[in-house]
Amino acid sequence: MKVHIEVIYKTSKGAEAVFTSESLQGAHALLIAEDFERTGRVKSIKFVDMYEQEWGLKKLKEYMKEYETEPHNITVYFDGGFDLGTKMAGLGCVVYYEQNGKSYRLRKNAKVEELESNNEAEYAALHLALQEVEALGVHHMPITIIGDSRVVIHQLLDEWPCYEESLSSWADRIEEKLKSLNIQPEYKAVSRKKNQEPDRLATQALKGVEVSSTIET
Template structure:
């Protein structure tokens, strides 16, 4: 998680000036905050996350303690496929995360029958991914999203225009991320790099539903 600091400096004659830092990791920001406070010239010290939410030092330290016991360092993959003949969609997701000093992987898929295109299946897969992230208890954190549906990722990052067909999905996704206070990092990848999520989506189309969470061995 990255933040930037806003420090209100007060001179001995009570003149004030506001200083703003560059963005940095929370641990580094807290280190500098300790040093700044030693000057005795701090009227107010706030930390802002990527969503623009302000935190006091006490609140931020509490959050970091909570995060250590909750899922963090999240990297999430998604994929969706649509079969025109059966008019069914298969969606699959894979989430890698750390918790209590250990590494975990969650895999899940689902079969849907109310969609109308492969593109819609990709959006449904992304939303399903957010639901699984919410289920894990991820909040107030950056999350890396990876998929080979480049259209979806570029539209969500506002690089490409969103058309009416995708608009309702984009709105649902943005509302969910806002609720979870997630700061998304979008990383388009090729199909080979997305093989796990792709396999899960294919298995869902064939009626094989999977939901599993395992702890990974350390390298």
């Protein structure tokens, strides 16, 4: 969970100023806010989350204790491959997350038919990743989504037009899933070199090697 801090600071002579921080992880924001309070000069302090909801210090502390027990700091990598010869698609995704003070890596792939292009396979891979995120119980938080498909990333960012009906349908499914979970995505396009893990999973799926695992990292 990320928040920014809003502080009203009052000097010994009564002069006041308002300070607003950049967006910070909740735990980090609490440390800074507590340090501010120790100055004895803080008139008021509040936290504002990504949904513009305001939090007091006590309320945020209580929430963060619960937050740590749930999956958070989610980063999703996805990749899809399509075999023209067999008309089969391989989907791969990796989900990194933290929970109870530990870090985890979830890996999942799938072999599917009834797709018609590599771009469709890329969309389907992202949808597979979001299904895994939903299964973890993730909701009402931001997640980072990373892939090497510039078509998928830029279309979901509304930076590129989507003329193909099949891709438009996949984009709608992705957006509906995110909306139902109240998840705010941050999309990042990377090179294939920086997306090798889901690429391997997609290739393994096409070869009939099924992978489904979660390990502590």
